[in-house]
Amino acid sequence: MRWCVGLVVLAILAGVAGCGTTRGSVDSSIDSAPLLSLSDSERQFAASLAHYCHGIMGLYSTEGQAGTLGDLLKAVDLDPENASQYLRVVRTMLTLSRYTDALRLLDRISDASPTVASVHAEAGFLRQLCGDFEGAEKEYETATRLAPAEPAGYSGLFHIAVLRNDLDRAQELLKRATRHVSDNGLILDCYKRMAYAFMKNDRFAEATDYLEYVNKNEPGNLSVILALFKNYILLDRRKEAVALLVSIAESIPDNLLLQYSIAEILLPAGYNKEAVDAFQRAAKLMTDVPDQELEFPLSVFYYHYGIASERQHMYEEAAELFLKSIDLDSTSHEVRNYLAYMWAEQNTNLDQALAQVREALKSEPDNGAYVDTLGWIYFKQQQYEEALVEIERAISLLPDDPTVTDHLGDVFMALKRPDEALKCWQSSFLLDPDNESVEQKLRSRKVNIEELRSRAEALKAKLNENATDTTPVENDTDSD
Numbered sequence: 001m002r003w004c005v006g007l008v009v010l011a012i013l014a015g016v017a018g019c020g021t022t023r024g025s026v027d028s029s030i031d032s033a034p035l036l037s038l039s040d041s042e043r044q045f046a047a048s049l050a051h052y053c054h055g056i057m058g059l060y061s062t063e064g065q066a067g068t069l070g071d072l073l074k075a076v077d078l079d080p081e082n083a084s085q086y087l088r089v090v091r092t093m094l095t096l097s098r099y100t101d102a103l104r105l106l107d108r109i110s111d112a113s114p115t116v117a118s119v120h121a122e123a124g125f126l127r128q129l130c131g132d133f134e135g136a137e138k139e140y141e142t143a144t145r146l147a148p149a150e151p152a153g154y155s156g157l158f159h160i161a162v163l164r165n166d167l168d169r170a171q172e173l174l175k176r177a178t179r180h181v182s183d184n185g186l187i188l189d190c191y192k193r194m195a196y197a198f199m200k201n202d203r204f205a206e207a208t209d210y211l212e213y214v215n216k217n218e219p220g221n222l223s224v225i226l227a228l229f230k231n232y233i234l235l236d237r238r239k240e241a242v243a244l245l246v247s248i249a250e251s252i253p254d255n256l257l258l259q260y261s262i263a264e265i266l267l268p269a270g271y272n273k274e275a276v277d278a279f280q281r282a283a284k285l286m287t288d289v290p291d292q293e294l295e296f297p298l299s300v301f302y303y304h305y306g307i308a309s310e311r312q313h314m315y316e317e318a319a320e321l322f323l324k325s326i327d328l329d330s331t332s333h334e335v336r337n338y339l340a341y342m343w344a345e346q347n348t349n350l351d352q353a354l355a356q357v358r359e360a361l362k363s364e365p366d367n368g369a370y371v372d373t374l375g376w377i378y379f380k381q382q383q384y385e386e387a388l389v390e391i392e393r394a395i396s397l398l399p400d401d402p403t404v405t406d407h408l409g410d411v412f413m414a415l416k417r418p419d420e421a422l423k424c425w426q427s428s429f430l431l432d433p434d435n436e437s438v439e440q441k442l443r444s445r446k447v448n449i450e451e452l453r454s455r456a457e458a459l460k461a462k463l464n465e466n467a468t469d470t471t472p473v474e475n476d477t478d479s480d
Contacts, residue, residue, distance in 0.1 A: 039360065048320070087109070087123070095453065115146060116145035117147035118147075118150070121140065121150070125156060128160065133164070134159050140157045140160075141179040144180075151183045154181060155186055155190070157173050158170055158193070161173055167194070167197055167201065170194060174187075174194060195207045195211045196227070198210065199230075206229045209229075210431040211231060220251075220252070225245075229244055242271050249262045259278050259294075260279075260282045260296055267304055267308050269447070276308045276312050279308055279309075298328055299329035300325075302322070302324040304329070305321050307338065319343070320336060323339070324368075326356075331363065335363055336356040337369065337370050343356075344377045344380050347380050354374075361457060368394045368398035369398070371397060372398070372404045376395055379391075379407065379411055384411055386416075391411055392408065394407075400470065403426075405427050405431065406437070406438050409422070409423075409425040422447075429442060429452055429456065430459055433456040433457075
């Protein structure tokens with residue numbers, strides 16, 4: 001008999017179309033509509049639907065909201081036991097920003113459909129949209145009571161708890177949902193929301209537990225993987241962080257951008273072997289991609305790949321990579337200096353190293369690190385007077401750099417000025433007591449290392465105390 005109802009609605013709307021668009025015209029059209037063989041309840045349903053449809057039409061007419069709201073309210077008055085009609089009207093009212101009217105109608109839904117869980121769940125959602133969280137929670141609780149295995153009520157309660165930042169309640173609700181609901185997708189979504197909420201509140205250990213669960217049950221989700229990696233780093237669980245990235249890099253070997261991104265994360269974290277492996281995988285994938293289609297600068301790729309290789313003592317490979325980077329970007333003075341210093345440290349290609357650092361100094365003549373590289377190359381060439389000039393200038397530019405200070409000590413020793421050399425090495429050790437090379441030089445000259453280390457720790461503490469003080473702190477560099 002529903003097709004008959006449809007005909008009646010069409011007849012009503014056709015009559016409306018012929019006589020105007022007021023609510024009165026809807027009523028008159030209803031009175032003149034063919035009865036067919038409809039019962040009173042079916043005719044009432046048809047009238048309700050006609051008012052609803054006319055109200056929707058009014059959204060796009062010049063009659064305005066008043067007539068539209070009148071039709072919508074008449075629609076529910078004519079069919080008070082039809083919860084679906086209530087919900088349709090409420091949704092329409094929300095599009096009109098009529099939140100108070102929407103809430104009044106929602107109050108009547110329980111009477112219309114007191115035992116249908118899905119109705120209460122949607123009513124809760126609509127109340128939530130209206131900002132009535134307390135009313136929404138009541139509807140959601142009713143939904144979970146009526147249908148304990150359905151997810152909508154739990155999901156609504158959980159999300160309200162998260163919005164209120166009531167994370168303890170959110171966890172309790174998630175446990176309830178896990179016991180009753182078989183929808184694993186919903187559970188995983190709630191676990192992710194729970195993890196991000198904990199991260200927002202700096203509760204990284206708890207966030208990590210949830211992220212690990214999601215990563216185990218939904219492998220390959222990059223946003224989850226990166227969030228988990230971040231938490232591992234913040235919790236100083238570096239081995240797990242690296243293992244996570246390496247496993248992803250190995251499981252998705254054909255994604256060029258992923259391999260490059262992982263290499264860029266591993267390199268500054270000091271995991272050089274793993275970074276080299278990721279750079280190598282990326283380099284193989286790059287052979288099939290035109291340079292102009294790469295999503296990262298190729299010169300930077302070769303530079304950072306070279307750094308990782310140098311740290312793994314792969315000096316020839318590193319030099320080739322640095323030179324490729326320079327060929328692509330001749331203005332990159334950082335790469336030139338890195339290459340020059342590496343060659344100086346290896347005591348090889350010193351003339352080429354000299355040419356590279358001089359080019360770098362053209363770009364930044366007062367860069368203390370570059371000046372030190374120049375002096376260090378002179379030292380390796382046994383041009384000690386020239387080395388002294390440059391490294392003393394580097395010290396003036398970088399007075400608290402332990403490496404430059406160590407280099408100056410080596411130059412003084414080469415010039416047979418041992419007292420000044422010893423003083424420089426002591427200063428370097430005070431700045432960096434973990435430098436084994438400097439420690440060895442001091443031990444060979446019978447310096448009390450433990451006492452010097454204590455002074456280094458005291459100096460560090462003093463520097464920390466005066467971190468906000470503009471008064472300089474002098475190094476204690478007296479000879480023992």
